[in-house]
Amino acid sequence: MIFGASGDLTARKLVPALYNLALQHLLPASFAVIGSARRAVTEDAFRTELHDAVAEFSRTRPINEEVWATFARSIHYVPTPDDSGFDELSRVLARIDGEIGANGNRLFYLATPPAAYEPIIRAIGAHDLRGATGWSRVVVEKPYGHDLESAMHLTSVIQEVFREDEVFRIDHYLGKETVQNILVLRFANSIFEPIWTRQYVDHVQITAAESIGIEERAGYYDSAGAMRDIVQNHLLQLLALVAMEPPSAFDDRSVRDEKVKVLRALRRIAPEEVGELTVRGQYGPGFIGGERVVGYGQETGVAPSSPTETYVALKCFIDNWRWEGTPFYIRTGKRLPKRSTEIAIRFRLAPHRIFTREASEGVDANELVLRIQPDEGISLTFGAKVPVQGLRIRSVNMDFGYGESFMVDAPDSYETLILDALRGDATLFTRRDEVEQQWAFVDPILAGWHAGRQELATYAAGTWGPEPAETLLARDGRTWRRP
Ligand code: BG6
Numbered sequence: 001m002i003f004g005a006s007g008d009l010t011a012r013k014l015v016p017a018l019y020n021l022a023l024q025h026l027l028p029a030s031f032a033v034i035g036s037a038r039r040a041v042t043e044d045a046f047r048t049e050l051h052d053a054v055a056e057f058s059r060t061r062p063i064n065e066e067v068w069a070t071f072a073r074s075i076h077y078v079p080t081p082d083d084s085g086f087d088e089l090s091r092v093l094a095r096i097d098g099e100i101g102a103n104g105n106r107l108f109y110l111a112t113p114p115a116a117y118e119p120i121i122r123a124i125g126a127h128d129l130r131g132a133t134g135w136s137r138v139v140v141e142k143p144y145g146h147d148l149e150s151a152m153h154l155t156s157v158i159q160e161v162f163r164e165d166e167v168f169r170i171d172h173y174l175g176k177e178t179v180q181n182i183l184v185l186r187f188a189n190s191i192f193e194p195i196w197t198r199q200y201v202d203h204v205q206i207t208a209a210e211s212i213g214i215e216e217r218a219g220y221y222d223s224a225g226a227m228r229d230i231v232q233n234h235l236l237q238l239l240a241l242v243a244m245e246p247p248s249a250f251d252d253r254s255v256r257d258e259k260v261k262v263l264r265a266l267r268r269i270a271p272e273e274v275g276e277l278t279v280r281g282q283y284g285p286g287f288i289g290g291e292r293v294v295g296y297g298q299e300t301g302v303a304p305s306s307p308t309e310t311y312v313a314l315k316c317f318i319d320n321w322r323w324e325g326t327p328f329y330i331r332t333g334k335r336l337p338k339r340s341t342e343i344a345i346r347f348r349l350a351p352h353r354i355f356t357r358e359a360s361e362g363v364d365a366n367e368l369v370l371r372i373q374p375d376e377g378i379s380l381t382f383g384a385k386v387p388v389q390g391l392r393i394r395s396v397n398m399d400f401g402y403g404e405s406f407m408v409d410a411p412d413s414y415e416t417l418i419l420d421a422l423r424g425d426a427t428l429f430t431r432r433d434e435v436e437q438q439w440a441f442v443d444p445i446l447a448g449w450h451a452g453r454q455e456l457a458t459y460a461a462g463t464w465g466p467e468p469a470e471t472l473l474a475r476d477g478r479t480w481r482r483p
Pocket residue numbers: 210229230
C-alpha cells in the first residue's frame with residue numbers, strides 16, 4: 001500500500017524499484033500494489049502514469065513490456081480525499097487480499113509529505129487497514145521529525161497502531177551496496193580491524209558532495225537545510241557504520257545496538273561551540289559543468305534573504321575507548337563541483353623515518369578511501385620506491401572498482417530496502433533510538449546557529465564550499481581531500 005502515490009518518490013523510486021524486482025522475479029507470487037492519494041484518477045490512467053515513470057526512471061531500460069503488463073495488472077488505485085476514502089480502501093484491501101491470497105500480510109509505505117504521516121497512521125488504525133491475520137508493517141520516509149521532540153511525538157503516534165518491530169524508518173543510504181560494503185570490508189576481513197583505532201588512524205573524513213542544486217524542492221528544502229536533509233540521517237549513519245564496534249551477528253538487533261552505541265558516544269556540540277566546530281554555508285551564483293547557475297536565494301520558491309544552509313562541515317569526536325581524540329570531519333553540500341560520496345580513513349605517518357627527507361618528499365600518510373558513489377570502489381594509497389637509481393619514494397594507489405570486479409549493475413537502494421521490508425528484515429532501517437540520538441546531536445547545533453553563533457558563509461556554486469570549511473581543518477594542520 002503506497003500512500004502518496006501521486007508523488008515524486010513513487011514515480012522516481014518506488015514503482016521503478018518494484019518493477020525491477022518483478023523483472024528479477026523477486027516479488028512474491030501473491031502480490032499487489034495499491035496506490036492512494038487525494039486526487040481522483042482511474043486505475044487505467046494511474047497505471048499509464050506509472051508506466052511512463054518506469055520508462056523514464058528505471059535503472060534498467062528500455063522497459064520490458066511483457067513484464068510490465070503482468071506487473072501492471074497487480075496495480076490498483078484508491079483515492080483517499082477524506083475519511084470515507086479510507087473505508088473504501090479497507091474494502092478494496094480485503095477484496096484484493098481474498099483474490100490473491102495474501103493472508104492479510106500488508107506493507108504500508110508512507111511516501112507523502114511528512115505533514116500527512118500522522119493522519120494516515122491514525123486512519124490505518126481507525127479504519128482497521130491492518131489485516132486480521134498475517135503481518136503488517138509500515139515504512140516511514142524521511143524526514144522523520146524536524147527535531148528530537150517532533151521525532152519522539154511521531155514515534156508515539158505510530159506506536160498507537162504499530163509495534164516498534166513493525167516500523168521501518170527508511171534511510172536510503174543504507175540500501176546502497178557500497179554502504180553495506182563498509183560492514184563487509186570491516187568485518188569479513190581480518191586485516192583492517194586491528195588498525196581501525198585511534199592508535200593508527202589520524203582522522204576520518206566523510207564527504208557527501210552534490211553538484212545539483214535544490215531542483216524543484218524549495219518548499220521542503222528551505223525549511224530543512226543541509227543539516228536536516230543529509231547530516232542528521234545519511235552522514236550520521238555513515239559515521240556510525242565506520243566507527244561502530246563489531247556486532248556479534250549480522251542481524252537487526254546486533255547491528256543497530258552497535259550503531260546506537262556510537263551515536264550515543266558522539267560528543268554533543270554545544271550551542272556555544274558551533275563557532276569553533278561547525279561551518280554552515282549557502283551557495284551563491286556560479287558555474288557547474290561550464291553552465292551558469294543561480295545562487296540559492298534566486299532559486300524558485302526561495303526568499304533572497306533565506307538563511308537556509310546548503311553546506312555543512314563539522315568536526316566531531318567519539319568519546320569511547322576506540323576513538324578518543326580522533327577527529328571525524330564530515331561535510332556535505334549542494335552545488336559543489338561534482339557528485340561524490342566517500343569516506344577517507346587517514347592513517348598516521350610512520351613513527352620513525354629511516355629515509356632521508358629528500359627521498360620522501362611529497363609522500364603522504366596512508367589513506368584508505370571507500371568510494372560510495374559514483375565510481376564505487378575502495379582504494380589504498382601507500383609509499384613505493386620509484387624505480388630509478390638512488391632512493392625516491394612516491395605515493396601510489398591500489399584500487400578496487402566494483403564495476404570491473406563484478407561486471408553487474410548494482411540494484412537501486414530502494415529495491416534492496418523494499419525487499420527487506422517485505423521479508424521483515426529491519427537491519428538496514430533506522431531504529432527509534434538511533435533517530436533520537438541523531439536528533440539529539442543535531443538539535444544543539446541548530447540552536448547555536450539560530451542564536452547567531454555561527455555566520456552563514458557563502459560559496460560560489462561550483463567550488464568546494466566556503467572558506468571557513470578550509471580553516472576548520474587548517475587549524476588542525478590538515479586539509480580536505482579533493483574527491
Ligand atoms: C536525499 C536528499 O535524501 O538524498 C536529497 O533529500 C539528496 O537532497 C539525496 O539529493 C542524495 O541521495 P543520492 O542517493 O542521490 O546520493
